Amino acid sequence: MSDIWWTAPTEAENGNTILVTGRDDVDRFRASGKHVYRVEVTWRYDGGGMPGRADAELMEQATDALQAALRRDKVAVMTGIYTGDGQRDWVFYTKSLPVFNTILNRALAALPALPIVIEAYSDPDWAEYSEMRAATYIPPSDDD
Numbered sequence: 001m002s003d004i005w006w007t008a009p010t011e012a013e014n015g016n017t018i019l020v021t022g023r024d025d026v027d028r029f030r031a032s033g034k035h036v037y038r039v040e041v042t043w044r045y046d047g048g049g050m051p052g053r054a055d056a057e058l059m060e061q062a063t064d065a066l067q068a069a070l071r072r073d074k075v076a077v078m079t080g081i082y083t084g085d086g087q088r089d090w091v092f093y094t095k096s097l098p099v100f101n102t103i104l105n106r107a108l109a110a111l112p113a114l115p116i117v118i119e120a121y122s123d124p125d126w127a128e129y130s131e132m133r134a135a136t137y138i139p140p141s142d143d144d
Contacts, residue, residue, distance in 0.1 A: 008136040016048050018084035020136045022129075026093075029077045030126050035093035038123035039076070039100060043116050044087045051088065059088050061111060066090065069107035075099045079129050093126065 004024040009017050029035050043059065045051045051059060063081065070076055076094035083089075094100040097120050108114060121128075 004140065006136070006138040006140075008138050010136055012085040014048075014085065016085040017050075018082055019050075020132060021081040021083075022132055022136060023077070023079045024137075024140075026077060026079060026129070029093060030129075033124070034095045035077060035126075036122060036124040037094050037097055037100075038121045038126075038128055039092045039094055039097070040119050040121075041090040041092070041104070041116050042087055042119070043089075043114060045115075046086070048086050050084055058111065058114070059083070062108060062114060063090070065107045065111065066104070069103050073099075073103050075103060080132055091128065091132075093123070093129070 005021055006024060007019055007021045010020050012018050043055075043062075045055045050056070067078060070078060070092075075096055076092045078090060078092050080091035081088065082091070092100065101118075104118070123129075
């Protein structure tokens with residue numbers, strides 16, 4: 001799977017900045033019809049802006065661990081990372097909620113306990129991804 005992402009600023013309803021990082025080149029996952037569940041992993045942190053240094057570093061470690069785990073076990077694909085307005089959200093589409101849960105726990109096991117909340121939804125049409133992409137997509141430049 002390619003690892004092509006874009007990042008764009010957007011605004012929360014209260015005017016705070018949110019950085020949206022979206023994954024490009026997910027068409028084969030969408031077209032397969034197998035990744036029908038959207039999982040959102042949310043980490044709320046103090047302040048209404050961006051995370052502090054310590055939280056940001058731990059969030060990046062979590063992101064790296066999750067991406068590495070999903071490269072090995074292809075049950076899910078990370079499609080978005082939203083950071084700002086007091087929280088970070090990781091968005092995934094998965095084939096299996098129980099298997100995803102196992103992979104998530106295994107991926108994060110080496111890190112300290114994280115203050116995350118996990119929610120899952122049926123989203124077979126990838127509506128959340130389509131909305132995020134339509135609002136924030138920045139195509140790669142010829143220089144990339």
